[in-house]
Amino acid sequence: MKLTQHFSLEEMTKSQTGSRKNIDNTAPPEVVENLKALCENVLEKIRIHFGRPLSINSGYRGPALNKAIGGAKNSQHMTGQAADIEIAGMDNKILFCWIKDNMEFDQLILEFYKEGTPDSGWVHVSWNSQGNRKQVLKID
Ligand SMILES: [Zn+2]
16 A cells, blocks of 8 residues: 555555564554655655655564553654664765754654764654654664
């Protein structure tokens, strides 16, 4: 099922850990709505600006999957409001800085990025239809 032009529900809910451990990560309807809003308002705009496909490392995490990977209890991944993204061949810091300077978002985090290693880490970005905090963080 397509959520927006370039993003499918499947890629926003798939998980290697989930399939390995046979965890059902089906998104309930309210989560699908949040995922769609995230794709429309954030991911599609990044996709269009850079003209390159985004890798979704992690999108929705249902309670069982979130627990299995040790995610934060109040993670926005659990409501379908957040995604961890990368663009193949692009420095994650460039992606992070562009989003920071050009986009509306709830929370933006550059996670586990090491200076001088462009493909290290990933970018976590979230969208809250109820109101965005525009909070920017780095986690090492
Ligand atoms: Zn994340």
